[in-house]
Amino acid sequence: MPLIDHIKWNPHGLAPMILQDETSREVLMVGWVNEEALAKTVETKTAHFWSRSRKKLWKKGESSGHVQVVKDIRLDCDVDVILALVESKGPACHEGFRSCFFRRLEPLGPDGELVTFAEREFDPGEVYGDKATGGIHHGDTESTENVNAGNRGTASP
Amino acid sequence: MPLIDHIKWNPHGLAPMILQDETSREVLMVGWVNEEALAKTVETKTAHFWSRSRKKLWKKGESSGHVQVVKDIRLDCDVDVILALVESKGPACHEGFRSCFFRRLEPLGPDGELVTFAEREFDPGEVYGDKATGGIHHGDTESTENVNAGNRGTASP
Numbered sequence: 589m590p591l592i593d594h595i596k597w598n599p600h601g602l603a604p605m606i607l608q609d610e611t612s613r614e615v616l617m618v619g620w621v622n623e624e625a626l627a628k629t630v631e632t633k634t635a636h637f638w639s640r641s642r643k644k645l646w647k648k649g650e651s652s653g654h655v656q657v658v659k660d661i662r663l664d665c666d667v668d669v670i671l672a673l674v675e676s677k678g679p680a681c682h683e684g685f686r687s688c689f690f691r692r693l694e695p696l697g698p699d700g701e702l703v704t705f706a707e708r709e710f711d712p713g714e715v716y717g718d719k720a721t722g723g724i725h726h727g728d729t730e731s732t733e734n735v736n737a738g739n740r741g742t743a744s745p
Numbered sequence: 746m747p748l749i750d751h752i753k754w755n756p757h758g759l760a761p762m763i764l765q766d767e768t769s770r771e772v773l774m775v776g777w778v779n780e781e782a783l784a785k786t787v788e789t790k791t792a793h794f795w796s797r798s799r800k801k802l803w804k805k806g807e808s809s810g811h812v813q814v815v816k817d818i819r820l821d822c823d824v825d826v827i828l829a830l831v832e833s834k835g836p837a838c839h840e841g842f843r844s845c846f847f848r849r850l851e852p853l854g855p856d857g858e859l860v861t862f863a864e865r866e867f868d869p870g871e872v873y874g875d876k877a878t879g880g881i882h883h884g885d886t887e888s889t890e891n892v893n894a895g896n897r898g899t900a901s902p
Contacts, residue, residue: 591850604775613770662848663849696748700842
C-alpha cells in the first residue's frame with residue numbers, strides 16, 4: 589500500500605497538515621495538502637502545500653526562503669490530519685512571526701482587539717514586497733489564508 | 746467586539762481547534778469547534794468540541810475523565826485555526842495514547858502498514874467499554890473522527 593493511500597482525504601482530496609518545530613515544539617502553521625503536495629513533501633523533505641486559490645502546488649519558503657525541512661510525519665488516529673515535525677529555516681508566518689499563532693484569544697486589548705504576544709522577526713514588506721503589507725497574500729504567503737474556505741458547499745478546494 | 750466574533754468560521758460555522766500539551770508541547774489532537782463549543786471552552790477552561798455526527802456539544806473527557814484543562818488559546822494569522830494549550834488530565838486519544846498522533850507516515854512496516862511509535866497508556870475497552878474496541882467511537886471518543894468529513898459538499902457539519 590503506497591504511503592499516500594493511508595490518508596483519509598476529505599471530499600476535496602485534501603487534509604490539513606500542521607507544521608511543528610521539532611526542537612522548540614512550537615506549532616508553526618496549518619495548511620492543506622493534497623496527494624501531490626504530500627508526495628512532494630515526502631520526496632523532497634520540505635513542506636509543500638496545495639493552494640486552493642491558485643489551484644497549484646507550492647513550496648513553503650519558495651519566495652521567502654523560509655523553507656521548512658521535514659524530519660518526521662505523523663498521522664492522527666483517524667488518519668485525516670497530518671503532523672509534520674520540521675527544522676524551520678526561517679519564520680513560518682508571512683506576517684513576520686516564527687509561528688502563525690502569535691495572538692491570544694483572551695484577554696482582549698483595551699479596544700477589544702486581539703493581543704499579539706510574540707515578537708515579529710522580519711518585515712513582510714521587505715521579504716515579500718509591498719503586496720504583503722497591503723494584506724494581499726501571494727507566493728507562499730497564502731499558506732494559511734482561509735484555511736476554512738475550502739470547506740464550503742460544493743465549491744472547489 | 747466579543748471574543749467569539751474574532752474567529753473566521755467556515756461556511757458550516759466551524760473551525761479546527763488543536764490541543765497542545767503546555768508542558769511537553771506535544772500536539773495531542775485536533776477537533777472542530779463552533780461558537781458554542783469555543784464559548785464553553787473559554788468559560789469552563791476545559792476543551793469542548795462540536796460533534797458533527799451527533800450535532801451536539803461535547804466535553805473532551807466527559808466519559809473517560811481525561812479532561813483537557815485550557816491554559817491559553819491562540820489564533821493563527823488568518824484567525825481560522827485555534828490552538829489551545831492544555832494541561833492534560835489523561836491521554837487525549839480514545840485509542841489509549843497520550844496523543845492521537847501515535848503513528849508515522851514513513852517508513853511503513855513490513856506489510857505496508859503504518860507503524861505505531863508511541864506507548865499505549867490505557868486500554869480503550871476498559872475506559873470506554875466494548876464499543877471502543879470495535880472501532881465504534883462514542884462519547885468523547887469521536888473527537889477526531891472524520892475531521893475532514895464535515896467539509897463535504899453541502900452536507901451539514
